[in-house]
Amino acid sequence: MSLARDIADLGAVTSRLDTVGASSGALSNRNLIINGAMQVAQRATTATGVGDTNAVYPTLDRYRYIIGGSSTGRFTMSQEADGPVGFANSLKMACTTADTSIAADERMFLQHKIEAQDCQAIGKGETGAKPITVSFYVKADSAKTYGLEVFESNSSRQCTKLFNVTTDWTRVVLTFPADVDDGSSPIPDTTAEGIVLQWQLHAGSNFTSGTLNSSAFADNVNANRAGGIDSFYSSTSNTFFITGVQVEVGETATDFEHRSYGDELARCQRYYSREDAGSGAAYKRYGVGSWNSATHFECSVPLSTPMRITPTLETTGTASNYAIYSANAIDAVTSLNLINDSDAGTYNRMVGIIMSTSSGGVAGEGGTLLANNDDDNFLALDAEL
Numbered sequence: 210m211s212l213a214r215d216i217a218d219l220g221a222v223t224s225r226l227d228t229v230g231a232s233s234g235a236l237s238n239r240n241l242i243i244n245g246a247m248q249v250a251q252r253a254t255t256a257t258g259v260g261d262t263n264a265v266y267p268t269l270d271r272y273r274y275i276i277g278g279s280s281t282g283r284f285t286m287s288q289e290a291d292g293p294v295g296f297a298n299s300l301k302m303a304c305t306t307a308d309t310s311i312a313a314d315e316r317m318f319l320q321h322k323i324e325a326q327d328c329q330a331i332g333k334g335e336t337g338a339k340p341i342t343v344s345f346y347v348k349a350d351s352a353k354t355y356g357l358e359v360f361e362s363n364s365s366r367q368c369t370k371l372f373n374v375t376t377d378w379t380r381v382v383l384t385f386p387a388d389v390d391d392g393s394s395p396i397p398d399t400t401a402e403g404i405v406l407q408w409q410l411h412a413g414s415n416f417t418s419g420t421l422n423s424s425a426f427a428d429n430v431n432a433n434r435a436g437g438i439d440s441f442y443s444s445t446s447n448t449f450f451i452t453g454v455q456v457e458v459g460e461t462a463t464d465f466e467h468r469s470y471g472d473e474l475a476r477c478q479r480y481y482s483r484e485d486a487g488s489g490a491a492y493k494r495y496g497v498g499s500w501n502s503a504t505h506f507e508c509s510v511p512l513s514t515p516m517r518i519t520p521t522l523e524t525t526g527t528a529s530n531y532a533i534y535s536a537n538a539i540d541a542v543t544s545l546n547l548i549n550d551s552d553a554g555t556y557n558r559m560v561g562i563i564m565s566t567s568s569g570g571v572a573g574e575g576g577t578l579l580a581n582n583d584d585d586n587f588l589a590l591d592a593e594l
Contacts, residue, residue: 240466241323242406243476244271245345245454247288247298251483251589255287257305260317266593269300270477271321273593278315278413282308282442292452293346293378295465299452308411308442317411317441318358321454322594324517325363325396328403330458331387333361334395338387343406344462345381346453349374350446353439356409356421359385362402363394366426369409371437374449382462388426400517402594406456409434410441410449478513483523483589486580492534493580495588496562500570506533507548508578510588511559520590522547522562530583533566535576540569542581560590 249270256267259274260283266273267286274286283306292299302319332338343357358369366388372381396403409416412435419432427433441447453465468476486493498508524531524545531542548561562578570576580586 236463237466239457239463241327241456241458242271242321242454243480244269244473245452245465246296246467246473247292247300247452248470248473249477250288251477251481255285257285259284259286259302260306266481270481272300273320274317275320275407276315276317278312280308280312280315280317280411280442282306282317282411284441289450291450293380295467296346296452299346299450302410302441302449304442304445304447306442307445309440311411311413311440311442313413313415315411315413316409316416316435319408319410319449319451321406322362323403323405323456324594325401325403326398328396329398331396331404333388333404334364336389338389339458340384340387340460341404342382342384342457342460342462344383344453344455344457344465345451346378347372347374347381348376348378348450350448351376353441353447353449354437355441355449356435356438357381357383358407358409358434359426360405360407360429361388361396361426362405363396365429367429367434368423368426369421369434370423371421378450380453384460384462386425404456406454408451409438412438412440475514479515479517480593481589481591482513482516482520483587486584486586489584491580491582491584492532493584493586495531495578495580497575497577498562499575500533500535500572502572503568503570504566506564506566506570506576506578508533508562508564508576509559510562510578512590516590516592517594518592520547520560520592523587523589523591525585525587526583528564530581530586531564531588532579532581533564533570533576534579535574536571538569539579539581540566542566542578 285303289301353374356369360367370383416435421436422433496508496510528542542564545564
């Protein structure tokens with residue numbers, strides 16, 4: 210390659226950075242969102258009857274829904290092979306049970322939380338704080354108006370902007386103003402929640418009766434959070450598709466930052482890591498360990514990436530769905546729990562699981578934790594925000 214070409218390429222990059230803005234920094238790692246292209250779905254690709262339990266991650270990683278009140282509305286959430294050009298997947302919500310009698314305390318929104326230590330470039334609550342720009346692609350079965358709320362968890366300040374959805378894929382770009390020094394503390398440099406994106410899709414008068422707070426961040430007033438939105442639960446024909454979610458520091462929306470599936474999966478596994486037995490894998494191996502006695506076994510399970518905090522253990526069915534294989538014998542497990550689950554430092558590279566059986570072990574003998582003839586089996590660690 211010629212020197213002239215090298216100089217031309219450098220000029221193109223410099224020009225691009227000027228367009229993005231100095232506050233955005235490099236073109237890589239500028240998107241604060243994880244799984245913005247809806248690639249990773251460790252838990253499931255489809256969940257039905259959603260809406261009866263609050264604060265659940267049903268399908269795609271890093272996206273959960275929040276409900277309030279006692280709405281009878283229900284929906285299906287799924288990962289769909291549908292998206293605008295350049296996107297293979299999207300998150301779809303499809304209303305299956307309508308709720309047209311909206312009680313005052315009802316609400317439902319889709320949520321994505323960003324870890325506080327990843328929000329430091331925003332400078333919230335300080336002189337020199339920067340705006341953020343949120344962009345995403347959406348479509349629906351018919352024209353609707355919904356709201357996107359950016360909520361600051363540490364100070365309970367919020368700002369909501371309305372956006373329109375049509376039957377075609379369209380890109381929504383919303384710039385939220387800087388929240389300059391207001392006397393509240395900045396976003397802490399910790400593993401706690403920083404800012405939270407909340408797509409307001411259904412709300413009663415407790416959240417819609419005031420004046421929508423859309424021009425600046427302010428202390429949270431529920432009545433001002435969702436005024437002017439339509440209801441996703443208005444009809445069983447309602448759908449809501451979303452993909453290409455991006456949050457950038459600054460006032461300019463750049464092209465979506467695509468990442469490899471492996472990179473996105475590793476980012477998701479900081480918050481949730483799951484190993485499935487999979488179809489036909491009736492005796493999937495999860496980790497190796499040794500017997501402490503005839504009825505107690507300790508196992509080490511390696512982590513793909515360090516987790517955010519001390520995780521909780523998530524299993525399927527009952528303890529007997531798991532077994533220990535050693536000395537050419539399989540012994541069903543009667544209980545299993547994390548070891549040292551109060552020590553977050555334990556979870557940098559692996560976790561320990563202690564199990565009990567009715568009998569069968571020999572102290573000092575090695576063995577393997579596996580699914581007990583169950584191809585629906587899984588073992589998961591949850592460190593979600």
